[in-house]
Amino acid sequence: MLAAALQLRAPSGSVSLGSNLLLAPIAGWCELAWRITARSCGGVGLACTDLLSPTGLICGSEASYDLARTHDLDQPICMQLYGGDPETLADGARWCADHGATVVDINMGCPVDKVCKKDGGSKLMCDVPNTFRIFEAVRRALPDSIPLTAKMRLGWDEAAYEQGVPEALAVGLCERGAALITVHGRTTEQRFKGQCRREGIRRVVDAVGESTGRYDGTPAGGVPVIGNGDIKQPSDVIGMMRDTGCAGVMIGRGSFGNPWIFREAWALQHGTDPAEVAPTQDERLDTIKAYFDRMIEFRSEHHAMHVIRQKISWLGKTINAGHCRQLKDDVRTAKTPADVHAAIQRWRARRPDRAEQAADRSTDPAAAAP
Ligand SMILES: Cc1cc2nc3c(=O)[nH]c(=O)nc-3n(C[C@H](O)[C@H](O)[C@H](O)COP(=O)(O)O)c2cc1C
Numbered sequence: 418m419l420a421a422a423l424q425l426r427a428p429s430g431s432v433s434l435g436s437n438l439l440l441a442p443i444a445g446w447c448e449l450a451w452r453i454t455a456r457s458c459g460g461v462g463l464a465c466t467d468l469l470s471p472t473g474l475i476c477g478s479e480a481s482y483d484l485a486r487t488h489d490l491d492q493p494i495c496m497q498l499y500g501g502d503p504e505t506l507a508d509g510a511r512w513c514a515d516h517g518a519t520v521v522d523i524n525m526g527c528p529v530d531k532v533c534k535k536d537g538g539s540k541l542m543c544d545v546p547n548t549f550r551i552f553e554a555v556r557r558a559l560p561d562s563i564p565l566t567a568k569m570r571l572g573w574d575e576a577a578y579e580q581g582v583p584e585a586l587a588v589g590l591c592e593r594g595a596a597l598i599t600v601h602g603r604t605t606e607q608r609f610k611g612q613c614r615r616e617g618i619r620r621v622v623d624a625v626g627e628s629t630g631r632y633d634g635t636p637a638g639g640v641p642v643i644g645n646g647d648i649k650q651p652s653d654v655i656g657m658m659r660d661t662g663c664a665g666v667m668i669g670r671g672s673f674g675n676p677w678i679f680r681e682a683w684a685l686q687h688g689t690d691p692a693e694v695a696p697t698q699d700e701r702l703d704t705i706k707a708y709f710d711r712m713i714e715f716r717s718e719h720h721a722m723h724v725i726r727q728k729i730s731w732l733g734k735t736i737n738a739g740h741c742r743q744l745k746d747d748v749r750t751a752k753t754p755a756d757v758h759a760a761i762q763r764w765r766a767r768r769p770d771r772a773e774q775a776a777d778r779s780t781d782p783a784a785a786a787p
Pocket of ligand 1: 441442443444445466467468497524526527568601645646647648667668669670671
């Protein structure tokens with residue numbers, strides 16, 4: 418399998434990604450601290466912010482600023498906008514360009530009522546000609562050096578899927594300068610139910626390939642399509658690329674407890690056994706601590722305590738194969754950041770059980786040395 422990093426073309430110049438693996442925008446799971454943490458584990462080519470309200474950004478809403486906040490260690494960064502008004506979206510895109518965005522994305526797949534009621538998210542798949550006008554307005558507003566992308570689903574419903582709406586939308590966006598299209602392999606009506614339909618993603622990949630030339634990483638090649646949905650382990654990335662012909666893969670929920678999935682999948686694309694680059698138990702604990710400390714640095718102690726208590730179950734899933742009840746309980750009942758640090762340290766200092774030692778031996782070359 419040929420693993421290629423991605424090139425996103427803008428009207429002038431292009432943006433190179435270090436891998437073809439993208440950290441998905443997931444509301445509540447892609448704040449700055451998590452993006453830097455996932456990047457530090459390796460293999461992330463592009464990370465994306467949560468949905469951003471252009472009005473919130475322009476009016477200076479603190480919540481929007483928190484979601485859009487970025488950092489030198491958070492590059493390249495894609496800022497994702499939602500909405501249905503061309504001028505407001507264009508203003509939002511300009512704000513993103515002025516505040517560090519490497520790439521701007523328009524959300525065309527969110528099924529949530531709050532977003533669709535404002536004619537944003539998935540609603541943009543329902544009136545394709547209008548969406549083209551919106552896209553053109555945003556493209557015009559952005560500096561030529563910044564690629565504009567879109568993230569969509571397989572249409573609003575089954576009828577739209579059968580009528581070829583996803584292909585028509587993707588191809589039309591590419592004709593209007595889209596630098597990349599991400600496709601989540603479900604319709605809006607499906608929300609998150611059922612399985613991701615790779616045949617639908619394949620249809621979009623083929624249509625975009627026919628229209629723009631197949632993406633091959635060269636300046637003459639076409640627009641890359643990214644497959645998204647239900648990636649749980651590194652081998653799923655290979656399966657998604659094989660079944661759909663997509664140029665890269667976006668991973669969301671599969672990275673919640675396992676931010677190393679990107680480097681493992683990147684290694685696998687290069688023919689290396691993911692076990693060889695899997696983290697040791699110590700690295701897993703260091704990562705939780707670093708994430709927690711970054712939340713304090715970028716937000717506040719209060720925020721960090723709230724989030725770590727909520728997420729320790731997910732984060733603990735790969736610690737000792739999820740058997741780390743003491744760690745989870747200690748973090749959940751922690752009252753201060755010092756308590757969280759102490760809980761992690763206590764777990765680290767306890768005698769590892771045999772399964773954990775074996776896992777570490779199989780992944781840590783130093784431990785395997787005679
Ligand atoms: C809780 C939750 C929040 C999400 N928030 C966003 C979002 O803000 N923007 C977006 O484009 N997609 C959002 N998504 C969709 C994901 O980016 C992704 O397309 C979907 O989860 C399928 O990928 P996965 O199976 O790898 O998670 C969200 C999904 C979930 C479950």
